[in-house]
Amino acid sequence: MQKQLNHAHFGHPVMPQATHDEQAMEDHFLAMRAWTNRNVDPLDRRLLDEVIVPEVEAATSKKPTSSAHVRKSLEAHPLHQYWLTLSLHYQDRIWRSIDGSIARQYEELAEKVEQQTSAPIGSLTLDPDLEIPRYIGEFDHHRMPGSYTIDTAENDFRAGALYDRFSSTYLRNMNGGWKNDGRGHTLASHMKDFYPDFEPKRILDLGCSIGQSTVAIASAYPDAEIHAIDLGAPMLRYGHARAEAMGVPIHFSQQNAECTNFEDASFDLVTSSAMFHETSAKGMRAIMRECHRLLRPGGIMCHVEVPPRHEHLSLWDQMRCDFESHYNNEPFMTSLARTDWVEVAEKAGFERENVLVGYRKGVPELKVDRADFFTEGHPEGRTLLGSWYACSAQKA
Template sequence: MLRNAPDHYGHAVMPQANHDEQALEDHFLALREWTARNLDPLDRRLLDEVVVPEVAEALGRAPGKSSEVRRALEAEPFHQYWLTLTLAYQDRMWHAIDESIDRQYDTLAEEVNKHVAAPLGSLRLAPDFVAPRYITAIDNHRMPGSYMVDTAEDDFRAGALYDRFSSTYLRNFNGGWKNDGRGHTVASHVLDFYPDLKPKRILDLGCSIGQSTVALAAAFPEAEIYGVDVGAPMLRYGHARAEALGAAIHFSQQNAECTDFSDGSFDLVCSAAVLHETSTKAMRAIFKESHRLLRPGGVMVHVDVPARHEHLGLWDQMRLDWESHYNNEPFMTVLARTDWMEVAKAAGFAEEKTAVGYRRGVRELDPKREDFFTKGHPEGRTMLGSWYACSSVKD
């Protein structure tokens, strides 16, 4: 069982906002929602009613891919305004929360140290660890400093920043302040597709600060839970966060492509929203590593953001491409065009035992087979409220 969170917002080590900081967070969140409600439909109309006819005339046919309309759309002043605003509210939120952490860093440090003093789980860092370039080359998702930068000894700033930002930015999309909907979705998928699996050891690859990992710990209370990630400050914070929530998780700083765990040492190997931050080569390596780490009969589950490009209209394709071109998620578009079944087969998983499709995101454990679709949701909800999932059993 997980202990209840404290009375203040979130948990004991989450940064707390004062009145003005909370007002600023709410302002930028409201601006995000206003943009989605009022400007997204207009930008969609601009593409469909103005840009597409012009491009169709030039091509002599209707455009079928976002790459065919991108240049013409980005030449439109209204779309330029949409682009600017969409980046502005996100960047300002990052910096506002970062300044809030500056104000309370010493207090947070005391809480972090208190909660790891007598741990339920563990933390293993690698001082000489070298992260892959696809992580270090950019500030992922435009997060200042990204996941790897230490600003102090035993630094946890990146984790605190990510926790507060994600709980605000994704407040209405991914499980509330815990931002753990992805973990509940993975667990629900396991209980739905593999009800006889009773995992004793679970590995969460690319666990970040353990938001999904803690959800897995709640779903499978009898299992030993492990999480690996590349960022030391993320893991320091994630360890303290899990301890504050009463979850016994064993964190270690490792590359998901090549961990130091023994062959066949896990019953369930999973990831949540990790693959879109890795290269195509790395994705294939992660699937192969998942196969190596699973015992025979063990289960792999990977869920991620991108809907398949072939299941989307042009504007939704463009919205997904925006992540790659402007939001420091360079592999998002490639992942949306990658054949996950082929990647799973190349890693050693049998096609007849592999499921690939859309899984409805849940805020709490809720295994329902009718929430899985191979071609996208019949009502067209492939972007919002669902994850693209791949799961398989090792022979």
């Protein structure tokens, strides 16, 4: 039998563990990803800038200003097709490898999940009759097999385990290490920077998935009562066990963030981390209105999101963002990159002068520093890694 790596070296008690061979397979495809980023990305960028753009400009007598103007010509070129193939292949293979690893240890993980939740300090409430919106139920988001809501067994947690292991593996140290909680720490840092005297007593985290960001937010506000909701039952079962294993009391419930069952004005802080890029435009606006409804006067909503803003990107970076929508089952990322967050928040009921938007440098732990916030982009990264897009607003 292959030796299994000790969870003390990788994660928490319910984190799926890899054998030597499973880890070697993951590392192989992570290396392929790094090689592609380092060697093929620059070539593809040159292809676009030095070949495709001049060709399109010559054919149309106009300099292309949007990725939509060059997509057809770029995708017809063999080099770009090679880039697309590699980008999809290494990600799919990592998913497949981790999924097989979880299948191998599923019964063992089930025992650990049951053990961690046998005497909970938090809670879990599921709704088997909850209607799943099409923008979640119809896609395997970021090509994750089964996505967030599919149960494969009774009391299933597979989706949560798969998401946890993949996200910590795929990003490694780029989003808080194995905890994958950099978004939560970035959000909390934003709150501490711009609302330093704010002490919420009751917090709601929307679209919490397995609660990585929720745990980080809870650590920033240890005296607050923390609630977290998501549509996916297997995500919540796993997230509940994960939070219990980490000793953090969180009240998880299966709900739609567009229309929760909480009372009006029942929270001081409502948050989300990388939720809106997997939400339809109509759903996003409904969720913003729900945030306004749920907040007490003086309460704050704060969201961090994937950072691409088309107005700040080169043509190739626009294409890289669009790739997520066209090929990586993130169909709303491109539209979100063009969305005016201030306008959406204002129409949801927040006063324009109380809405703050901009990039926030990603951090692996709480870091109060307004120099990490910027409004027009930053050389350390404003595309898919390196920073997040932050939006906060205080209810009048």
